[in-house]
Amino acid sequence: MERTLSAWPDIAQAVGLAGSRIQSAIVDLWGWRARIALARGQTVEEAVAKLPALESALGTRRGAARIQPLPERANRLELRIIETDPHADAITWPGPSVTSITQPVKLGLFEEGSPVRVSLLRRHALIGGVAGAGKSGGVNVLLGDLSACPDVIVWGIDLKRGMELLPWSSCLDRLATTPQEAEALMADAVVILDGRADALAQYGQRVWQPRPDAPALIILIDEYAELVDEAPGAIRHADSIARRGRAVAVTLVAATQRPSQKAMGQGAVRSQMDVRLSFRVRERRDVDLILGQGMLKSGWHPHSLDAPGKFLISAPEHDIARRARTFLLDDDGVQHTAARHAPTRPPLDPISAAALEAAADTADEPAEPPPASPGKHARADSAPSAEDILWSALQAAPDTGLSIDDLMRTTGMGRSWIYYRLQDHARADRASQVSRGRWRATPSS
Numbered sequence: 158m159e160r161t162l163s164a165w166p167d168i169a170q171a172v173g174l175a176g177s178r179i180q181s182a183i184v185d186l187w188g189w190r191a192r193i194a195l196a197r198g199q200t201v202e203e204a205v206a207k208l209p210a211l212e213s214a215l216g217t218r219r220g221a222a223r224i225q226p227l228p229e230r231a232n233r234l235e236l237r238i239i240e241t242d243p244h245a246d247a248i249t250w251p252g253p254s255v256t257s258i259t260q261p262v263k264l265g266l267f268e269e270g271s272p273v274r275v276s277l278l279r280r281h282a283l284i285g286g287v288a289g290a291g292k293s294g295g296v297n298v299l300l301g302d303l304s305a306c307p308d309v310i311v312w313g314i315d316l317k318r319g320m321e322l323l324p325w326s327s328c329l330d331r332l333a334t335t336p337q338e339a340e341a342l343m344a345d346a347v348v349i350l351d352g353r354a355d356a357l358a359q360y361g362q363r364v365w366q367p368r369p370d371a372p373a374l375i376i377l378i379d380e381y382a383e384l385v386d387e388a389p390g391a392i393r394h395a396d397s398i399a400r401r402g403r404a405v406a407v408t409l410v411a412a413t414q415r416p417s418q419k420a421m422g423q424g425a426v427r428s429q430m431d432v433r434l435s436f437r438v439r440e441r442r443d444v445d446l447i448l449g450q451g452m453l454k455s456g457w458h459p460h461s462l463d464a465p466g467k468f469l470i471s472a473p474e475h476d477i478a479r480r481a482r483t484f485l486l487d488d489d490g491v492q493h494t495a496a497r498h499a500p501t502r503p504p505l506d507p508i509s510a511a512a513l514e515a516a517a518d519t520a521d522e523p524a525e526p527p528p529a530s531p532g533k534h535a536r537a538d539s540a541p542s543a544e545d546i547l548w549s550a551l552q553a554a555p556d557t558g559l560s561i562d563d564l565m566r567t568t569g570m571g572r573s574w575i576y577y578r579l580q581d582h583a584r585a586d587r588a589s590q591v592s593r594g595r596w597r598a599t600p601s602s
């Protein structure tokens with residue numbers, strides 16, 4: 158390092174950074190790093206473009222040099238030379254790092270050893286990279302964390318016959334492995350999105366706060382391009398979720414080898430992805446496809462990642478290209494983790510379940526439900542209110558509960574009215590579903 162420091166003026170001259178100065182340097186566990194002041198008018202981007210020349214001038218191995226901007230000054234950077242790869246060996250997954258979707262999940266480690274944490278709350282995520290680069294490994298780590306969170310439900314789509322996601326099936330609230338199932342799943346996710354949006358509007362709230370009784374919904378899609386090819390109907394729904402899902406905590410995590418416009422469908426899905434993970438890509442032009450326009454030029458180089466599991470992450474809290482490696486969760490680890498968390502996975506919340514129920518009913522019976530008899534509708538001032546009738550009906554309900562249709566007939570009120578009252582009762586623990594769509598008062602109330 159000392160030899161380099163004294164030779165820096167010549168090296169800088171040779172690579173086109175003449176006039177830059179080394180301000181300080183230290184040796185670390187993996188090599189050394191130096192703080193460099195650029196000459197007037199030179200930019201960090203220019204320095205990044207000179208990385209191969211720098212490696213040659215310094216006599217390092219290919220891919221050993223890193224440059225990171227220093228936030229405080231545009232004319233300062235940190236040059237890092239990695240002599241031994243800190244990520245040469247796989248890093249075993251240490252177990253779940255979160256207990257709530259409101260906490261950032263921990264995907265792996267950056268080269269200098271700090272954890273890669275990223276929040277997935279109200280964010281869509283895109284995971285890209287060539288076959289074998291480690292996308293599924295990344296998805297496993299993600300599921301390891303999510304399955305430990307009782308305030309998130311995960312739905313999976315895996316059109317490779319469930320090859321990747323089946324081992325997690327006990328922790329997935331729903332798994333689609335055929336195009337028909339995938340389309341139905343995405344349509345239902347939009348129904349839930351709308352149901353939640355209506356409920357929020359009704360209660361004058363802006364966003365869905367995930368809780369175990371009101372979980373976030375994450376839809377994990379392994380190989381998004383296959384969905385586009387085989388279930389094009391699902392893509393319209395994906396678009397809707399991408400645009401409108403954040404507030405109601407219905408979000409997408411899509412993995413794909415190459416998120417070209419064709420592979421992502423015609424909609425706005427890619428542009429709505431707030432978190433991007435790029436594993437190794439084959440071609441430089443794929444960098445911007447995964448990470449976003451202009452990223453290759455600003456020094457994000459996933460094409461030079463040299464082992465599976467290595468990745469770059471771009472997210473609101475990660476705006477500097479830093480190499481990382483995901484933890485490795487082997488098959489036994491997946492099996493063990495899924496078995497451990499399966500018993501504590503949350504059910505769908507009453508609002509979302511009711512929205513699905515309503516959509517299913519509408520699909521079953523396209524005609525409006527028959528109006529209740531005028532006698533039931535007519536209410537003299539002294540007559541019990543619809544609320545009272547509903548409550549009495551729930552209390553008198555058989556053990557098998559009453560369906561929404563039963564309650565509509567009894568109260569003479571509309572479907573939405575019933576849903577919202579049922580949700581109020583459910584929230585206050587006065588009523589619950591005995592089976593899907595069948596309600597009664599909770600025995601103690």
Ligand SMILES: Nc1ncnc2c1ncn2[C@@H]1O[C@H](COP(=O)(O)OP(=O)(O)OP(=O)(O)O)[C@@H](O)[C@H]1O
Nearest residue numbers: 247287288289290291292293294465466483484485
């Ligand atoms: N973090 C990691 N550390 C060490 N090895 C890893 C890591 N991630 C993945 N691997 C290895 O790389 C192999 C391929 O990874 P993975 O199946 O995740 O790739 P992929 O990108 O999902 O590929 P495909 O697109 O074909 O599904 C794995 O079998 C595993 O052995």
